[in-house]
Amino acid sequence: MTSANPAIIFQNVCKKFENSRTNAVDHVDVTIQEGEFITILGSSGCGKTTLLKMVNRLYEPDEGKILLFGEDISTVDAVKVRRRIGYVIQQVGLFPHMTIGENVAVVPKLLKWKKEKIDARVKELLTLVGLEPEEYENRYPSQLSGGQQQRVGLARALAIDPKIMLLDEPFGAIDAINRLNLQDELLRIHGGLGKTFLFVTHDIHEAFKMGDRVIIMNEGEICQFDTPRHIAAHPANDFVEMLIRSAREQEQIFFDACQ
Amino acid sequence: MLEFAAKHPDKLIDALLEHLEIVLITLIISLLLAAALTVISMKIEPVSRILIQFFSVIYSVPSLALFALLIPVTGLGMKTAIIVLVIYNQYLLLRNFISGLNEVDPAVVEAARGLGMTEMQILMKIRLPLAKRALFAGVHLAAVSTIGIATIAASINAGGLGTLLFDGLRTMNTDKILWGSILSAGLAIVVNGLLGGIEKRIGRVRQ
Ligand SMILES: Nc1ncnc2c1ncn2[C@@H]1O[C@H](COP(=O)(O)OP(=O)(O)OP(=O)(O)O)[C@@H](O)[C@H]1O
């Protein structure tokens, strides 16, 4: 799927934190087409979250710029940029004083949707992420398991049907079986709506299953950005090769255990 | 002692009412001012540090000295007393308000920001409700401290329960001294208990 204006363009983007000697994100040049499902894979601390947060202006790049549908986001009001983007934060960050229903309804309320429309949307979204509305809508976040809270975070980010979704390890706390279901559900949501997804994970299986293309990051730099098939066949450097080897070894352990 | 109360109930009640008047007016003005200063502080970070530093210095000045300092400017009486009490309260209120609002889980604030809330919406819809308890603790502290310091304000003719005490001391009238002590201590204890109860109830809501 391509369009006249790519959904997201990173142009030579660098980000360095004050108290650090190296760039957290180092000269990133990437173009993402509308409708693509992009996964970002890399070990802890390699700059995945930092890269994501620059897209909705939670961080400002020190160098380079980011374009959304051709528009340089540094020229647009940050709040406006964020309201066009769905964001699932790594720490989940549900609002503890609001019920699950109210959490999901936050952005529609900011946009002053009609109450009936909001209610219907909340029910639809909770069902979508596998939480029975009657059961969960009126609970508070502290009354949910970690995995259930993550699903609410996903529903909250999807509320106004944004064209771009940023998902920072949205399934980190979810068990293998539910995770597979949610992965499929997310692919369905994505495919059905032609949205552009940036999905961070440090699970290589998840990255390769979900991504049309995969960004592999190491120490702030992008090692490789390609389809899963290409990456597996032609790892760009030692780091990528090691990543793939470790995944194969894990499979081997499982395979051996089944003998 | 009871005879005194029976003979001059109006004196006791007037002093008590006057005291409550000083306390209430002080608290209302203090809260409005502190709320405004807090909003400014949340917008401009360095302001919060400057304000807290400034009011902490003033707070360390003994109340009697501050009353005396203001007399040439605003004269004797209730007005001066209320000004001093309001300034004292700013330290207690601002410190509690600002630290309470800033202590809200950064992940929750970032989620709100990421969803496209403006800083004002984050303050009103996220920080404020989540910091309710710390905010109320500040109000509680300010109320009790105002009741106490307001007795000293009688020394500059502000009226209130302190008048009974100072009169009693001047004329060695044990009844007045006793009633002044009982009423001012009793008022502080009752208000402290009431606000403490409310504070506990707020704490139990969620989280
Ligand atoms: N606010 C910050 N201030 C200073 N340094 C930061 C800040 N946020 C992140 N860093 C540093 O920048 C680097 C990249 O961090 P980032 O959060 O982007 O990693 P990540 O790839 O998301 O890791 P993880 O998988 O553990 O979430 C790290 O070295 C981290 O210590």
Ligand SMILES: [Mg+2]
């Ligand atoms: Mg991260």
